[in-house]
Amino acid sequence: MRLSGRQISCIRGGRGVFAGLDFEASSGDVLAVVGPNGSGKTSLLRLIAGLLVPAAGSVLLDGGEAERTLPEQAHYLGHRDALKPALSVRENLSFWRDFLGGAAGDAEQCLTAVGLGHATHLPAAYLSAGQRRRLSIARLLVVRRPVWLLDEPTSALDTAGHKLFVGIMREHLASGGIIVAATHTPLGIEARELRMGGPA
Amino acid sequence: MRLSGRQISCIRGGRGVFAGLDFEASSGDVLAVVGPNGSGKTSLLRLIAGLLVPAAGSVLLDGGEAERTLPEQAHYLGHRDALKPALSVRENLSFWRDFLGGAAGDAEQCLTAVGLGHATHLPAAYLSAGQRRRLSIARLLVVRRPVWLLDEPTSALDTAGHKLFVGIMREHLASGGIIVAATHTPLGIEARELRMGGPA
Amino acid sequence: MTLIDLANPTKFLALTARVLPWLTGATAILLLVGFYQAAMAPDDYQQGATVKIMFVHVPNAWLSMFVWGVMSIAALGTLVWRHPLADVAAKAAAPIGAAFTFLALVTGSLWGRPMWGTYWEWDARLTSVLILFLMYLGLMALWRAVEDPSRAARAAAVLTLVGAINLPIIKFSVDWWNTLHQPASVMRMGGPSLDRAFLIPLLVMAIGFSLLFVTLHLAAMRNEILRRRVRSLQMMQASQAA
Amino acid sequence: MSLGPYASFVVTSYTLVAAIVLVLIVWIAVDYRHQKARLRELESSGVTRRSGRQATDI
């Protein structure tokens, strides 16, 4: 599988964020998008996820399922964590499993995998910042999708959580997945860098 | 000036988060609150800020202005950044200056200090994650308050932003301020640790 | 047994277990006696037999206000003294108060039909009682809607205190506005103006219903304390499973 | 005892009062049993109170 972008330009709010960007990642690769604040890391991830339309250029996934588009084969983990405070931890996760995948994994098991096994019945409103992040990560596990787009995935995680997450990423890569992650701190996993320029 | 807590207990949503906690910080001190996810770092900061009521124990500030309460002498920088997307960067900051302090600093100047000098007229909706964080930090500068309560202040900041922020903290300490910061990554400044136990 | 002791739910449960049987007995006896006397009371020369509705209408109407008063005091306990039993008392009282208010409304309507020729009239007394009923329902909805009981308690306390403004309005609406409804004849300055033949059964019924409230309230408070114990044990179970 | 032309109103009132009071009593009693049962269930699953006492103890 190969994810690639060619000559992508991005314009937001009438201002050009970046232009002529090329990148490429194959099965088992981690692409770490780095660069100063406001340089367009988040914008790039959202472009790949189909949540923004590029002003020029295009993103392609070769070797994926033919009848599904790239966004349908990608997980996007952003700053906003798509959790409903009124629902319990388990309800939140099961919903995304049902909505995104159908068949797939066992919610309970994924929650244990991210260290939330004891909190399945709590309303999500009660979670701490790091616990919310762990719950978001559980979403990556509960439905299998080959491309992971991660926006500062390790923020708010403690050391144990970070280690856990590295393990999760390794497994994903081993099974042929692709990871594109925007980050300011080391991911803790060998990665190729994609450096963005631009303003602070 | 001396900030101290004695035998503090915290209960949230009917569950005990921590109990019997003691801490102390004097002028020029940084207290780094560390611990696993869900151990109660954020809860502690909110207790000091007066946004939660302790189930037992109390927090005191000695040597501050006598006629002002502790929360009135503290800045709280949380995950939620108190920015209104509909207002411009400058409007957001000026509002908080007027509401919190009255007299005090110059908004324009503080924005330059955090590297947002070029973006003063943008609506806050257009800011990237790191830019939002910088704008929140500018709030610490625009009204002088001796106690800073910072919840993962460096998350989303790039390397340059981190360095800038360390400088800002140093200045605050030099002028006799106190910093209590919850954090998972090194702050980049010598600090005493307050370790919280508890669940992941 | 001091008030401080009562603050402890466990002590409170022990006390409840001891007094509830006696209370139940006293309530049953008083209500039976009251009912017998009500049945034996003479007909009113104006209202005929319908005056018998008074013996249930008036106690329920009084209690509808009294219960809100109890909840208001409990609300102060929640907000000012953070008394652990105050939340429980307030929550347990709401459905009972709502039931009494409903009965006051219904018996009033049933009395109104023969007396005024209509079940319902939009006058100040009836309306303010209806508002009271709606506020009871609102409070119950609030208690049910919020999962964390101490959170719900604080919100309910504020609302209860604000709603207490309605009590004097109900009580004095008959004096302030021209209404169909009768002005106070028992609880008024200068003593009751009611004939003894009606007054005595009415008072017996009123005391009986008040005891009924106390009994039900204590029992409901006990349930509520147990419910909270279940909740905290479930939470402990969840965290022990980790 | 004759209740006159409006007997039905009087009887309805008293019946309704009795019915609602009965509903209250039954509801509270059932609720009590329910909570007790849940406590017993929790106890048998091995949870203990902080005080170390049995869940169903007072």
Place this chain on the structure above:
Amino acid sequence: MTALAALIRRDIKIALRVGGGALIGVLFFLTVTVLMPFAIGPDLAVLTRLGPAILWLGALLASLLTLDRLFTADHEDGSLDLIVMGQTPLELACAAKALAHWLAAGVPLIVATPALGLLLNLDASATSAVALTLLVGTPALTFTGMIGAALAVTLHRGGLLLAVLVLPLSIPVLIFGVAASQAAITGPLSFGTPFSILCALSLVSLVIGPFAAAASLRHGLD
């Protein structure tokens, strides 16, 4: 199918928890109805005449009160991004959300109508006429309102357009709904004509609503 069912279940669950349950809808309706005589005066004849309008206004208000955040809530917490990325066509997802909203906010009102009819002194046939028009008409309120809710996401700073667009769209629904009920109660007019227009409005909105909402959401993300 599971995806849509899951979405509907989730939205209903949230609505019931956050709104405080279906009972709240009924209670709200009750309160609004009780309000009327205070304003209008205790004249039963006038009340009866206004009955359908009151019930319809209550329904409109209940749907407006909750519809406004149908998509913004999902947008603010990032759920909308994931919904857009899912395999489910966005039009269907929008329709599912609207359906859930109608089930949680609209149906309780219809169920409560008979009880309220009593308070408003409507007779049985009038009450059932009103309930019928509500049953047919409230989906139209939801599905046109949905367009505005989607625009609110697109326009960030222009909830303005939302207001300008949605309410006028729902006015015809309201007018024919009330007209049909009136016709059934007093009217010299026949019930059939306004009622069939109402049905037509509902059908049209069932189709247009999801498409317009999805289009607006797709263009509005950033």
Place this chain on the structure above:
Amino acid sequence: MTALAALIRRDIKIALRVGGGALIGVLFFLTVTVLMPFAIGPDLAVLTRLGPAILWLGALLASLLTLDRLFTADHEDGSLDLIVMGQTPLELACAAKALAHWLAAGVPLIVATPALGLLLNLDASATSAVALTLLVGTPALTFTGMIGAALAVTLHRGGLLLAVLVLPLSIPVLIFGVAASQAAITGPLSFGTPFSILCALSLVSLVIGPFAAAASLRHGLD
């Protein structure tokens, strides 16, 4: 003082830019008014008699519609934390927010009244009487509604539950507002009595509202 002025200015600015609130309110008001003639039928006399009641109902429901998020928006983005921590007494801050809301959402209703009076066949003096009662009475609606808005933060709930909690509190305002307008138009009663009661209600709510809201916010944060 600067603090309160800043808060008022900010809230008004946001209301005007984001639009939503104020405009929805006015449009809803308009919808209610437009709908009535259809409900009541073409009988102009009845319409005139009900005019004030309709306008007042519209105003009440419109304020309900917009008050909902008075505090929740600030709660969700963390502003409320900082407001609570400020030196400004929370009661004053609440009052300032309510004032801003009234300026942005209540005043437009009053301004729109003359236009709507025409629709309802009210003459100039009647319209101005209604406008006057609205001017005096809508602050009471805002300030009692504020209590509900603050409860919404404590409860993590809004929407219909809020309406159910708030509406009973605002019934007296409605009664006397309508009574005063009626008196001015047709009444055998004098305008003075209900009008002064209305003023009294407004004053009382100006005091109770901020205190109750502040109490509820202070106890409700977490």
